[in-house]
Amino acid sequence: MTRASDRCPGVFSTHRAADGRVARIRLPGGRLRPDQLDVLARLADDHGDGHLELTSRGNVQLRALPDEAVDDVAVAITAAELVPSADHDRTRNLVVSPLTGRIGGLADVRPVADALDASMSAHPVMPLLSGRFWFGLDDGRGDVLALRPDLVAIAVDDRFADLAIGGRPVGRRLQWAEVPEALMSVAAAFVDVADGAWRIADLEAGARVQVVEAATGFGSGRDVAGSPPTPDRTPLVGWFDQDSPRHNSDEGNGDGGSVLLGAVVPLGRIPARLARFVAAVDHPVVITPHREILLCDLTPGVADTVIRVLAPMGLIFDADSPWVTTTACIGAPGCAKAFADVRTDAVDAVHDDPLPADRHRHWVGCDRACGSPRESHDLIRATADGYVHDSIDR
Template sequence: MLAAMSASPLTPRPPGDACARSGGDACPGALRLHRADDGALARIRIPGGVLTPPQAEALGHAAGHFGDGELHLTSRGNVQLRGLAPDCGAELAGLLDRAGLLPSEHHERVRNVVASPLSGLDRLGAADVGPWLTRLDRLLCGSDRATELSGRFLFALDDGRGDVDALGADLTLLGLGDGSGRLRVGDGDAVLRVPAGEAPRAALIAAEAFLDSARDTGAWRVKDLPGDAAAALPAEAMRRLREAGIPVAPDRHPRPLEALPPAHGPVPGGRREAALSVGVPLGRLAQEQWRLLSGAGGLRLTPWRGAVVTGIAPDRAAGLLAELSAAGLITGPGSPWAGVGACIGQPGCAKSLADVRAEAGAAVGPAGRLPVYWSGCERRCGHPHGEWIDVVATSGGHRISRVRGDRTTEAVTVRDDPAALAAAVASARGTHP
C-alpha cells in the first residue's frame, strides 16, 4: 500500500509541543504537573528504568490513589500518572520522596537516562552498565549546572550490544570489554575513548560543554545546535576532559540504525536467578498487571514500553510467565500487539484528532515485520526510532508512511474507513489481515 517513491525529510515537531523550545521548557515532571484533557499528568523519571519492589509498589499506590489507576510507560523507560487532581502535587511528591524516587527536587526532570535493560543478565553485553547508572545519577543530582539541562536532554548507557545507542540520545556511553568506554556526543560516528571508571564524569563534563555551546541558541538538545556548534562540540568536550585530567582519545564507532528491544520471554543466561522480558500493549498497565509485575521481583522498565522482571527463583519462572500472559502482557514472539504503539490520543490530549489507541486496537492483526506507531497529530509524541510505519491522524484521514531515520517515504491517506485503514497498516507492516 505504500508508494515506493523517493524519501523526504520527516515532518518536524511543530511549535506547541509541551516541550517546544519556543515556549520554554514545560516538560512535565513529578513536581511540575502538566494539565491534560483527562486531568493533571505527572512524569516520574526512573534512570535506567530500574525500580525496587517498594518503589514499584509506591508507584502503583500513587496511580490508584491520585490518578486514573493506570501506569503509562514512556519511550524513555519512565512512568506517567494521568487523571490526577490538580491539587495532589504536594501529597504525591511526599509519597515519591519517601520511596526514594525524588533524590533531588532540583534535578528530578533532568534524570533522563536510558540503559541496556538486559545488561548484566544475559552476559551478551561487553560490560555491565549498572555501576555507570548509579554513578551518573549521583553526579547529575550533585551538579548545579545539570539543573540547566532541559527535560528532553537524554543520556544513554549501552553495554555494547547497540540497543540504546540507536535511540538517538544526546550523550551515549558505550561499554567495552577492555576497561574503557566510548562517549558519543550527539548523532555522529565520532566517539571519545575514555577509561570506564571515568565514563560517567566524562558524560557530565560533555553535558556542561553542551550547555555553554547552546547559550543564546535556544537549543535544548545536541541535535538542536546550529551546524557549526554541533560539529565543534565533540572536540570541545575532548578538550575539557583533558583539562579535567581524564585520559581521552578520538575514535570512531557507527551508531546502529535499529533500536532492537529485548525478545519477549525468558532471558537466557541466568544461573542462580531467572529474568523475564515482557511487553506492555500500548504501554498501559492496569493495577492488577502492575501488582503482578512488581510483586514478582525487581523491575527494569524499557524504552520500548516493556519491562524486565529480575531476581526470580528459577522454579517460579515458567509459572510467572504463564500468569503474565494470562494478564494480557506480551510474553513471546508472534503476539499481534508486538511492535504496536500509540500516543495518548483522544480524549486525553486536546491536540489529538483521533482516539488512536482505540484505532490501534481495532487494527491489531498478525505480527508485522515493522513496528507501527499511531499518532493523533503531527507532533508524534513518543514515536520510536529506526524504521517504523508512521500512522498520523489528520483532518483528512490517516496518513500512512514508512520512516527510516529522519526520512519518510511518500505517504498514502485512508479516509474514514476502519477496515481499509487496518488493511493499509497491515500491508505497510509486511502482513496481511
C-alpha cells in the same frame, strides 16, 4: 538559536492535559525496585486513571491526576526515592542497555549508571538542561547508541568506553571511572552554547564543535574509523536464561541458573492491579525504551509461576504478539490536540488483524507524533480528514 522552554512533565512540574495532570517519573536505566512499583501502582489507583503509562524513554507516567492530588503524589514519589529533588526532577534522563550485567554485553555498566545518576542528581548544570536532554550508557551491543541520546559512553570492554556526542563517536576513549565527570563536563559545555537549544542535534555546527572540544580533557584520542555496533532489535519478550551471575549483591540470588522474563502490555499501559502483582514477585524490574517490562533474576520455578499467574491477567510473554509492535500516543479525549481516539482505533485494528506486524506501527492523534519509536516504523496519523499512513525510515 532561541527556543521556548520545553514542556516535558516531571513529578514537581506536571503537565495539564485534557484528562487531568500528567506526572512523569524518570527511571535511570529503567530500573525499578518492587516497592517503588507498588507505590506507583497505588498512586495510579488512588489518584490517577488506574494505569501506569510506559514511555519511549523507559520512564513511567501517571495520568488524569486532579490538581489537588499533585502535591501528595510528589511527596509519595519522593519518599519512594524515585526523584532526588525538584531541581533535578525533569533532567534525570539516563538510558542504559536493559540486559547489561545479566545477558551479553561487553561490560556490566550498572555500577557506572549508579555513579552517573549520583552525579546527575547533584550537579549544578543539570537544572539548566532541557527535559529532553538524554544521557546513555551502552554496554557494547549498540542498543543505546541506536536511540541517539545526546551523550553516550559505549563499552569497549570492562575497562574502557568510547564517547559519542549527538549519536556519533568523537574519537575519545575513556576509562569507566572517568565517564560520569566527562559526561557532566560535556553537558556543561552544551549549556554554555545552547542558546535555547534542547538537544545536541539542535545546535548550529560551530556550537556543536565547541561541545565536542569539551571532551578532549578526558581519556585519550583514538581513530574513529569503523562502524559503531549494530544492535539486535529482537524483542525482549519471552523467557531468557541469564548469564553466570554478575549481579550486584542486592540484585538477584547470585547462585546461577537465573531467568529473565520479558513482557509487554497493550499500548504500554499497565493496569494498576497487574502492576501490584508484578511488584509482589519481589524481584528487580527494568522498563525498556521499547515499553518492555523485564522481570530479572528469577529462579526457573518462580519464572514458571509468574507466567502462569500473570499471563491470564494481561502480561504478554509472546514475542509474536501484535502488541509487541503496536503503540500509540494518548490521543483523544486525553489530549486536546488529538483529532481521534487513537488508542481505541489501535485496539480495534489489532482485533481485526491480530497477526504480528512485520514493522512497528505507531498511532498518533496529531502532527506532533508523541512517543514515536526511534527505529523505522509506520506512522498512522490522525488528521481532520481521517488517518494518513506515513512510512518513517531511520
